[in-house]
Amino acid sequence: MVETDFILTERREGYRVITLNRPDRLNSFNEAMHAELMSALLEAEADGSCRALVLTGAGRGFCAGQDLSDRVFNPGQVPDLSSTLERLYNPLVRKLRALQMPVICAVNGVAAGAGANIALACDIVLAARSAKFIQAFAKLGLVPDSGGTWFLPRLIGPARARALTLLAEPVTAEQGEAWGMIWRAVDDASLMDEANRLAAHFATQPTAGLALIKQALDVSETNDLDQQLDLERDLQGRAGRTPDYMEGVTAFFEKRPPKFTGKA
Structure with missing residues (x-):
């Protein structure tokens, strides 16, 4: 097990398990966690013995998106959110999609905002039955990012994508499976066993x-x-x-x- 401040990496035979590790903040992203996650992905990519990845979260949630406390602005200051996306979120989504190995996301609990779309950027998404996916952006007057406006219409169709993004209503794991948004909803206690089973399978494949x-x-x-x-x-x-x-x-x-x- 390799542990940095906000990311845990466990090396298994033929694959790695990468865990977002800010459970007190529902694994929401600050700049340090972005840097550590990208470093963990690059290390896995460079490891010739690593043939699959599992991405999950510590504690009671997968990822609540951006940590808003990491975005405190002075009075009169205008935030540049496009810069945040260009520097941090967009490279992360591009890297997840470009990895030359299967990436399994095991969603335990809430996946909100960018956290939901980072999950959808993975190849196979498993979710605990207690998990919820929330396109929370509209509640803040923002646009879904991290690929949300690209993934959702392709996964669930334009009508559902518009409703989910405009209403910001939660989607359960079972509803997500029924709609084709994720691969499978599983019992909470079985989530990591199923994720590890898939990764171990991929570790033996071409x-x-x-x-x-x-x-x-x-x-x-x-x-x-x-x-x-x-x-x-x-x-x-x-x-x-x-x-x-x-x-x-x-x-x-x-x-x-x-x-x-x-x-x-």
Whole structure:
């Protein structure tokens, strides 16, 4: 276990568990936690033995978004929230999406504001049945950020996305599963067991091929069919040149489980 002021990193066989660790503030972000989380992600990315990530929160919530006490302004001062997004939140969302391994988010309790959208930036979202997702921005006169206006319409459709962002009403884990916003709602006591089970599975899979799947899905919403067919052709060519493809085919004919290395 590696512990910084606000982030815990646990190395497991083939994957890492990264825990937001400001439970007294519902794991809301200040600048220090942003820096420590990015550092933890970069370290995992550089570790060739790390083939999956689990992101979760300590205590009774996943993440309440921005710590507003970290944004105290002097009288007459005009805040520059665009700078905060450009320096901190946008790089975090981009990094989560670009990681060349599956990222599982285990949402324990509230995921509000940017915290909800950081969860949705992960590849697979599990949520405890007690969890709630809240697009809280409208309550402060703000716009959903951290990718919220991009993820939500694609996950749940434009009508639900508009209502959730304009009304700022909470969505339960079970409702989120029914709408396709998250992968699965699980019993609270089973949340981390299920997250670790998925990560352990991914740690044995063809990681380079999974990264190519992520790449194809990320652009499928904006590509037309011809563009996507061309991309699938190109990515499949790359996948077919990986050692894991040959191992998978060999294992199939030898009627044995494959032993994937995850290497490109």
